[in-house]
Amino acid sequence: MSVLSRFQQGDFRALSRIISFVENRKDGYRELLGNLYRQSGRAIRIGVTGPPGAGKSTLVNRLAHTYFAGGSKVGIVAVDPTSPFTGGALLGDRVRMNEFEPGSGVFFRSMATRGASGGLASSTDNVAIVLDAFGFDVVLIETVGVGQVELDIVDACDVVLVVVVPESGDSVQTMKAGLMEIADIMVVNKADRPGSDKIISELNTTMQMRQPADSDWAVPVVATVAIKNENIDVLCGRLTEYLDFKREAGVFEEERRRRIEKKILAILINRFHDEFVDRLTQQVEFEQYVDETYQGKSSPYDIADELYRRFSGKQL
Ligand SMILES: Nc1nc2c(ncn2[C@@H]2O[C@H](COP(=O)(O)OP(=O)(O)OP(=O)(O)O)[C@@H](O)[C@H]2O)c(=O)[nH]1
Numbered sequence: 001m002s003v004l005s006r007f008q009q010g011d012f013r014a015l016s017r018i019i020s021f022v023e024n025r026k027d028g029y030r031e032l033l034g035n036l037y038r039q040s041g042r043a044i045r046i047g048v049t050g051p052p053g054a055g056k057s058t059l060v061n062r063l064a065h066t067y068f069a070g071g072s073k074v075g076i077v078a079v080d081p082t083s084p085f086t087g088g089a090l091l092g093d094r095v096r097m098n099e100f101e102p103g104s105g106v107f108f109r110s111m112a113t114r115g116a117s118g119g120l121a122s123s124t125d126n127v128a129i130v131l132d133a134f135g136f137d138v139v140l141i142e143t144v145g146v147g148q149v150e151l152d153i154v155d156a157c158d159v160v161l162v163v164v165v166p167e168s169g170d171s172v173q174t175m176k177a178g179l180m181e182i183a184d185i186m187v188v189n190k191a192d193r194p195g196s197d198k199i200i201s202e203l204n205t206t207m208q209m210r211q212p213a214d215s216d217w218a219v220p221v222v223a224t225v226a227i228k229n230e231n232i233d234v235l236c237g238r239l240t241e242y243l244d245f246k247r248e249a250g251v252f253e254e255e256r257r258r259r260i261e262k263k264i265l266a267i268l269i270n271r272f273h274d275e276f277v278d279r280l281t282q283q284v285e286f287e288q289y290v291d292e293t294y295q296g297k298s299s300p301y302d303i304a305d306e307l308y309r310r311f312s313g314k315q316l
């Protein structure tokens with residue numbers, strides 16, 4: 001039986017193989033994704049982001065168990081950039097997502113971020129589409145909120161949880177503004193630690209002040225103790241409320257349309273990049289242009305203009 005038919009029958013190993021195929025952008029991956037895309041659109045994507053070590057994985061585990069216990073099929077994608085400032089390697093006590101037995105109904109996958117061709121955000125989105133097509137009702141996406149790329153990833157989710165801890169920068173003022181802007185729900189995890197009341201009230205005030213005039217959703221602040229499974233049910237309740245709110249306000253559909261728009265553009269940009277930039281920079285004359293510019297005979301603007309003209313005239 002082909003991998004694809006085993007995938008269609010719900011085989012996790014076939015799913016893993018298809019994810020790798022898509023992630024590595026093997027020949028024919030676009031056609032495959034094109035077909036799978038038509039089966040997607042049912043899953044709810046929950047993005048979970050926040051500073052390193054905030055307890056995102058622990059929380060994602062808990063959420064996965066809760067949804068699974070409620071009868072949902074759950075897929076998890078962990079984006080785990082191994083860059084020096086994410087601290088990933090520094091935190092020895094971080095939770096690895098290995099407590100789901102094969103056949104447990106919860107599927108876990110971590111993204112190979114190093115050298116992810118065509119961009120991490122679009123790779124993650126592709127994997128989420130595959131999981132959706134496979135039939136997961138809930139797709140949880142964990143990523144460390146350190147850079148724009150990580151924030152872009154959760155931007156393609158139906159709901160975004162930003163997880164912070166009582167120690168988060170001592171004060172909410174110093175917290176990355178970008179993180180707050182994308183939060184639909186703020187989670188103060190490790191609420192068993194000192195200082196949690198302070199950060200909760202600070203966050204409540206800040207989120208109220210920041211609420212855009214055109215939005216009726218007041219970002220709630222939920223305190224959790226993920227290691228003890230405390231308040232996970234409350235968090236799930238907020239998640240449901242938010243999704244209901246979005247559907248009623250028509251925002252859900254609108255956002256999904258915007259997502260399609262962005263996706264088409266991302267695919268095109270990626271193709272132009274592959275087919276234009278790669279081909280171009282491999283040409284011998286490209287080096288000559290660089291030399292000319294270095295010798296002061298031209299400028300990068302003029303060269304790019306010339307190459308662009310040749311490209312649009314199909315002479316490249
Ligand atoms: N005290 C306390 N510790 C927690 C809680 N939740 C998680 N932890 C611990 O915090 C550490 C980091 O948890 P992770 O779930 O790996 O955090 P993370 O945000 O996924 O970490 P990175 O993926 O490395 O950014 C682990 O030792 C957890 O057991 C909590 O509610 N209270």
Ligand SMILES: [Mg+2]
Nearest residue numbers: 056057094095
């Ligand atoms: Mg983690």
